[in-house]
Amino acid sequence: MILLDTEKAAKLFAKYDVPISGYIVNRVIPKEIALSEHAPNYLRNRYDMQQKYLAKIREAFGNEVQAEVPEMERDIAGLDMIARMAEAMYEGETL
């Protein structure tokens, strides 16, 4: 769904020559947590689903994907969480 919207936006940007610098995938569930022995089922299922869509994303946007940001243990509110988010975003940077 969000994937479809993003593709639509990208086409629109292209039509008006607005450059796109890349894509960021947010809220990726970390593998170690999802596949750990005691992970709740909902998390494992969501992980499986995400992996399916991640494959599609990598296929659609390929090396334009700048970063995959992991899902945090709580929502992003306050400077601490924003700082952690920033770290996660620039960690995988390839520029």
Added chain:
Amino acid sequence: MTTPATTQERLSMQGFIDSKPRLKFVFFGGKGGVGKTVLAGAAAVGLAQQGKRVLLASTNPVHSLSGMLNQDVFGKPTPVEGVENLWAYEIDTKDTIERSKQEIREKIEWFLKFADIKGRADEFIETATMNPAFEESAMFENMLDIMFRDEYEMYVFDTAPTANARRLLGMSSVYALWVNKMVQSREEAKQMRLQLSFSKKEEEKDPLMDYLINFRQRMERAKELLTDPELTAFFFVTLPEALPIAVIRRFINWFEEFGIPIGGVIVNMRIDAESVSAEADEFVHNRVKMQAEYMEEIEKLFGPMVRSVLPLYETEVRGVPMLKRLAGQLFA
């Protein structure tokens, strides 16, 4: 559960529905991804099971009803397999947008001619229709058409056109003034032209005027239906998380300000703490703890408006059996 601070009676979803026997238009609003579509589906299934003839309609440009129902419901109201009394309908917005573009083109061309302005309508049309509000307006028009056609006992709309409803209702007095003013100045302009022209040719049709008058009537009718608390209810969906809560707080403030009836708040995706094993990763326990904190905040902010708290299921919500299960919990 803590008791709400106010003495206001706390109604469950079922209690609320029972208290509104004439309820006809049901909407779900909230941040993206909180479960509006799924809850619209569950509400529609539940209401149909209670014997109402229900239409579940989506006006979104990117639809999700067919995916949720595992059934193609695009283009026309389609009976939902496995639920009596329920139809689902994804409206073709592209079609509407093309039609509106065509209408706008005609109006602009007519206006350019009327005002003796040389120029091509295309540029104006491009500017008018690139606007994101244009798509939303098309959705809103589609919604009004369905409401006015009045072929079902109840309507459940996937995704409240919140911004539009707000614009419409908040601005409707301004709209009325504006349209009246437009109508008046067009009358005057026409009189002038008539006086100036020597040829007493038959008075031409005035498509702009017709449009304005028709538009005013539609808006008045929409306002009547959408502000009647016996007919209409907007439900706001949130998760036990900061942003979704902030979003519905804002919506609720707008809606109260404009007198749009609020049906209540629904909390979705609550993790069942019982189901989380003690040895589970800290990550998971922290999530559960975070949710508990936000549940307290929700209680403080919305208290008696909370109609239902729904669990996070192990998989995404798809197919009629799962919607029935969710409906059971929504109306429990």
